[in-house]
Amino acid sequence: MAIVIFIFLAALIAGLPVFIALAGSSLVYTHFIAHIPDFVVLHRMAGGLDSFPLLAVPFFILAGNLMNSAGITNKIYDFAVAIAGWMRGGLAQVNIIGSVIFSGMSGTAIADAAGLGTIEIKAMKDHGYSTEFSVGVTAASATLGPIIPPSLPFVIYGMMANVSIGALFLGGIIPGLVMTIFMMAYVWWCARKYGMGRDQAFRWRVLFYTFIAAVPALMTPVIIIGGMAFGWFTPTEAAIAACAWALMLGAFLYRSLSWKQLYKVTLDTVETTAGVLLIVAAASLFGWVLTTTRLTEQAADALLSITTNPYIILVLVNLLLLVVGCFLETIAAISILVPVLMPILLKVGVDPIHFGVVMTLNLMVGLLHPPLGMVLFVLARISGLSVERTTMAILPWLVPLLLSLLAITFIPELTLWLPRYMGMLK
Known part of the structure; x- marks a missing residue:
């Protein structure tokens, strides 16, 4: 098994795509070491994709792409300005509020950074904010994308x-x-320390009109979460409803989505979905290899021989995930590590719903840093900063993110109270 791990890590370091590293290292074991028939290997990979919840993946990706292409982000941003532009460090607060709203539609951090980031960074620079500060708050707020539902990583984790x-x-x-x-408290502290002012006066009239313009867009999270909470449809059906709603807004209400844009959005969705599913299939095979070689069982026994305290184990797992998140794409990390970590966490009494949120937040922090931080590279391109300067701009924002991670890790009820209240947990 050490050979498989070595080949996997060597392939990643060499810059090969994640799914090739996963599948290639697994095939070395199945073909040359265990001599498992090829049809069994193909069956394991196909079995990894034979899951009803995975049908939600292309639809959530499509919904996020439609929201970006239909100009809905502008309506959200204007409404966020009306809500928070009067605060000290106003546009930085707007940046965070805008991400909260957009997170209820996109489901990914990259969509948030690419969609709202372009508008937010330009507006902040025009109002005298430094490029570095603008990029930092945009990167930090983008991590809300997969935490506030809907969430593509949650779909993969749930499966x-x-x-x-x-x-x-x-x-x-x-x-x-x-x-x-x-994050808003950190902006307030920065505003006090550096003498940031308010970017516009609060006006009820402006708030009212921007709210009316944004209401159709704001209905997206209501449809998704409300529909699931009341049992009207499953997460997969919620994703389809979100796509239909986004398409209706872009094509008929706002009339900002052309046939050419729809064609491009569809192709982008097919490309992204294919990449995600290739990783899931390869990771399913890799996870099966880890299980059949008893590596997951040995890892659990080794860790539990050190401690059975759930909080110490959560701290160790958090450290592992923060490192892994800097090197592995989120979907691949979830697909590989859940089969390894879940038996350990269940043995010490950690709720899998609680751990799902903790794991996703850890991996979102990894998106902000080299060598594979996709949000980092997206914002470097949008802002025109070098990757090095973008990294340094993001570093201070790890403080509120890591404080949030500590609170969410050590206070499980922050995650579990609402699902229990709605009857989804015992």
């Missing part, structure tokens, strides 16, 4: 851990609000 995706979605709401509070 791998065999837990309710609806409960995961509800479990992410309060942690998302906790992150929002920590």
